[in-house]
Amino acid sequence: MNDKALYTLEYDKILQKLTEFAATSIGKEEAAKLRPSADLAEVNRRLAVTNEAFRLAALKGAPPFGGVTDVRPQLQRAKLGGALGPSELMEIALLIRGIRRVRKYVSAGAEEIEIPLLEDLVEPLIDAKPLEDEIRRCIDDQGDVLDSASPELAAARRDIRTGESRIREKLDSLIRSASVQKMLQEALVTIRGDRYVIPVKQEYRAHFGGIVHDQSGSGATLFIEPEAVLQLGNKLREHKLQEQKEIERILRRLSALVGEKAELLASDNESLGYVDFIFAKAALAESQFAVLPAMNGEGKLSLRRARHPLIPEKAVVPIDVELGGDYSAIIVTGPNTGGKTVSLKTVGLLSLMAMSGLFVPADEGSVLCVFDGIFADIGDEQSIEQNLSTFSSHMTNLIGMLDRVTPRSLVLLDELGAGTDPAEGSALAIAILEHLHGIGCRIIATTHYSELKAYAYNREGVINASMEFDVATLAPTYRLLVGVPGRSNALAIASRLGLPRAIIDFARGEVGDNELKVDTMIASLEQDRRRAESERQAAERLRREVETLRRQIEDERFKFQEQKAKLLEEAREEARQSVAKAKREAEEIIADLRKMAMEEAASVKEHKLIEARRRLEEAVPEQVQKPRRAAGGKAAAIGPGDEVKVFSLGGQKGHVVELTGSGEAIVQLGIMKMKVPVGDLELAQTKQPTSPAHTVKTNAATVKRTKSDDVRHELDLRGTTLDEAILMTDRYLDEAFLSNLGQVYLIHGKGTGALRAGIQEFLRKHKHVKAYRLGAYGEGGAGVTVAELK
Template identity: 40%
Template sequence: MMNKKILDILEFNRIQQTLQSYIVTAVGFDMVAQLKPVSDALTMQTALDETADGVTILRLKGGIPVPMLENIRPALKRVDIGAVLNGQELAGLSRILSTVAAVDRFLVDLQDNVDLRQVYQLQDQLTAVPALAKALRTAVDEDGRILDDASAHLRGVRQQIKRLENDIRKRLEGYTRGNSAKYLSDPIVTIRDDRYVIPVRAEYRNQFGGVVHDQSATGQTLFIEPQAVVDMNNQLREAQIEENTEINRILAELSNQVAPYTSELADNANILGHFDFINAKAKYAQQMKATEPLISDSNFVNLIDARHPLLDPKQVVANTITIGEKYQAIVVTGPNTGGKTITLKTLGLIQLMAQSGLFIPATEESTVGIFSQVFADIGDEQSIEQNLSTFSSHMQNITQILADLDDKSLVLFDELGAGTDPQEGAALAIAILDQVGAIGAYVVASTHYPELKLYGYNTPGTINASMEFDVTTLQPTYRLLIGVPGRSNAFDISLRLGLNPDIVNRAKLLISDDSHELNNMISDLENQRNAAESEYRDLTKQLADAQKLHQELQTAYTTLQEERDKQVAQAKRQANQIVENAEVKADKIIKDLRQMQLDNAGSIKENQLIDAKTGLRQLRQEEAPLKKNKVLKREKAKQSFKVGDEVMVTSYGQKGTLLEQLDKTHWQVQLGILKMKVATTDLQKAQVEKSQPKRRVATVRGGMNSGPSTTLDLRGQRYDEAMANLDSYIDAALLAGYPQITIVHGLGTGAIRNGVTQYLKRNRQVKKFGFAPQNSGGSGATIVEFK
């Protein structure tokens, strides 16, 4: 069982209070009041499954139809001891049975369309008692009044009572009108001692005879039952007594009918209350925009964009909190009021909610652990009664926590070691964290001590974190930065607030070099994080643009395919039509030839045969437009290359000789001293001047505008990009016949410079190379000479 103190510290009772605002049954109210975190994985998952079912039903149907139901347990206990229930108690039992029938019908209809995890199993536990439900429904209304249909005798007695009441009223109303009205204080008929009377002035008390039942406060008015209606009132009273007797008999009979089913009624009430509890959890999840957490058996906690459930969701800053996979301890540093305490409470309270079967205020796919206990030392617990200082109170609490700790526990320390000498406090904090680590528990500790930043950096299984602070606005951002320790902003804040820079500089001289180095390290980490975030945003945008372009291309491709299929189909139809027409004409020509042969006794004249051949030739489709297509001619010319042809490599502007066809789309070409693989599309047949004899001439391109520059600048390029550009440039320089070139690669990390060196060592056309003179770039540039 989770310790009660943590529930108080993290204000778990406020979660319960919010849940109770959605409850409509007495049993459901008790279930919320008894809600506690569990440490059993199966129980925890079952509770979360019920909440998930509730969320689904709330979204689809508005929730399980459970009305307001009072506590029936006292009534059932009275029945068990032989007591007779009153009308209100029987009405409560009737509501339970009618709700069972309604909920059962609702869930039966739901089963055909919706899959649920637990609710249908709860439905199976409901017990219908139709005979008792009908008897109660017939005899008792919603307010507990016994109905006329409860028995024939009751109906007859009530009809008699109604008739007598009407007769008495008519007789007394005769006194309120006419001559007798002047003796009355008010012309009305009223009731005293369950008998009908009229208000008579005191001085006329003997005017009507009968019985005086009451008088006004002043004594001026007497409420008299006239002698004329005494007998009728007696009859009415007797009928009323008979009615009560019959009602009591009916109540006893109904109570006897209830007696055999007290356990079933109690179970039904509990299950309906459980449904009410599920409804409340679902409504609370909807109100918080909460999600179902995943459960980690290894206690890996990953809360994505988690929010404190008791803070205004419009103002609270969401944070991602991770612990348990790569590290079991987090040391959080940062300025006061920066959000460290709220972050600790957010982690602890969300974990308690999840272990109670509640959805959590975090993004989907968030993961929670299953901790045997959650401990916390948060806030100022100074005790005046026990004469304990703040430090003493914290130490007493921490001592108890360490005594109860195990390797399945989560501990939250706020300002660990505070309240005493800083050096001793830091040492104590480190020793406490070491003890927690030795036990194997999970811990998140906030602190101001810089020594703990180094502890978080150097200790295995421990990581630094901080609450971000905006020096520009001098305000905390309340963002948790895991992996980056907090740094002191006192100097920056002081300067922005107008403190003399000389004072700040003197202060900086008073702190140790280690502190300067630590702050510089933290500053560098922050800069790297900001750069990484900026790059992430850029990459995210590029990815979104690429996905959009991909979708557009996919749509265009689909449209193209559809149009192509449409055109092919149309072309086939046209081709089929042409063939059909040709067949018809050919058949006609053949028929005419046969007829001629018959008409000319087996011989056909030459001119007739020529005419027939001409007709058949005309059936052939004209291909002249394609033959005249210049693009096709050029492509055919490219495909007519053969070994030994002189060609122009268009991308280099150089002539070469074809040596070998490597594949359908590439040739090996001799360009000067180089043999290169060139795409067929990059080749054109060279024009040979007929007036000059064919001879091979090695040419060198030169001049300011006829070749590449003698200097290649690789600075600012990525390694792969630089190596590719270097390879292309060396080929172009060799083709241009340059004896020497300069490659500028800069210093940087040395990666590109080393890459250039290795490439030049491998290239057989390089005679020698070395760094440029100091006044020409030094080791930031390499001069290359070719053979």
């Protein structure tokens, strides 16, 4: 891909935004090196995996990458036999936990939606939980080696604590002596160089013996280890050396265990970073309200309400562009500051984004093409250093393009032919356009030259376009109008600004008849377009009104049919009761006949009795079916997330998880999911509009929900009372249990510990909780309780 076009179209700024959404350093590296692909199959694969991540994040929330760092250098050292420090080993344990959590996250999502590409990415990740458990058994969350790491370490530390206690007792007894206190600067025990010392006045040095380990700046105070504790200090030093030696042995052993799996873990570290990068693409799409574009390799492009991703949402004006169908080149004319350049950049940048596997900020149904090259000559690029004028700079860029442009290229030209004599510039512009059009590439060019309007009008496959300008307000609207050439607004603007009428008339007389005719024709076209737009809007309003009336009539018809069915049901129920009564009487008669036949040896045929009974059973009327809304009507449209009634289950209510595309829907009924024909469903309530993510707030505690209202892995209880927290936790655990979450995080903060103690006491008795513990290193420590569900 042309690097100059990437720079000109500000593709690097999109990558900067993308890196901000990556949670890991490897994910940020992947985002920073993303480049567009010219291979259609590769582009479709990139978009497909981005779409899977987008749907999964909407269903399950953001993936759990917390605590995962780049530990590839540490793994390489362990592989070569080097010893890792406690904090480095803990980072590896966090990586192993992150691998397991991401695999579980994807597996849980795969049970509800199809995400084969993400499953393929996480399937090779190894489960090294035994190694993680061994590291956590030996090292705590703060990176300190625990006593439980080995019996030898526990014994050494026990000896250290005993030795320190004996030394302190002896020194405390010494400094409490009245005769000794006058020799001390202060009656305290301190430490110098891992040795316990007391601060002695310089003149009493000989009284204590022992070793001087330090002195004050003035020399008046000596920090002495008295001879009475010298042997105890030496013994304590030996125990500390034993402790350090045992810690080094433990770290070497753990490092060797890591080294055995170093290659696999390094590969998983990179894979996890790549998965993070994919979810960063999904998060960028959500932030831009972007959609999945349809891709093709036939040069066809159709953007619906496309928005430049670097312009704030409230300021950007959407544009509609089609290219590659009836015409392969668009010539955009209009005044400066009208938005021509922004429209040019929007088409180019969105094409680059789609070819990189990114969603594009446009409406559903947008189509983009995979080009083998995108070439852009945009902006005033005159270079003083290279002694190039604006014209020379444009020509240099164009010459560099012409040798590389193919029929599968997209060429974007801003102010074509500008910077020189108008006559020569327009002629050169037409010649360049004709050459590029002959190659068969896709072209969007902007210009001020009116001669190019005639060229676009007369040339097959080329169409005029313009940026709309409101003469009444003397301001551009920034809307791209394809099919309407730009008109000159200079005289109209001058008149509106108050230029004398005589000057306006004189200027109009200087304009040639042809130019006036063209301007009048363009004005007429624009007027017709406005009228057609107004009529289209009126027709749209009428269509909406008719649709509303149709829904109202459908509702009335449905109510009528429902009432009719109810009356029929009542009548038939009465008939069923009558027939049932008759049936009972008939059974009694048949029984009497059979008894009579047996007693009197009468020749009553058994099959005749059975046939009579069958006719009685058939006389019972069938239960009337309740009416259903017509399929296809908007009032009956059913989508994911809707609450529905299932007719075949007696009107049982449930929620639609997804539509399978084969006329069936997967419906969640309590803890059970089942496939049900769409025709067997009815909306139970009006569908509420959804947003990318919404939050349910309760007394300063929040439970975040995604588009599908799924349950998050954590509940924030900070700021609530204990009673409020218990109610919220009870409801949350029920929802988490129904959502098959194996582990949840209850965030209660550290504080006084009252909230933590109350929550843990509640968890101890809860029916869904198998076990609970405080958060580990990287999980929030004592501020979080981790509950494992049954």
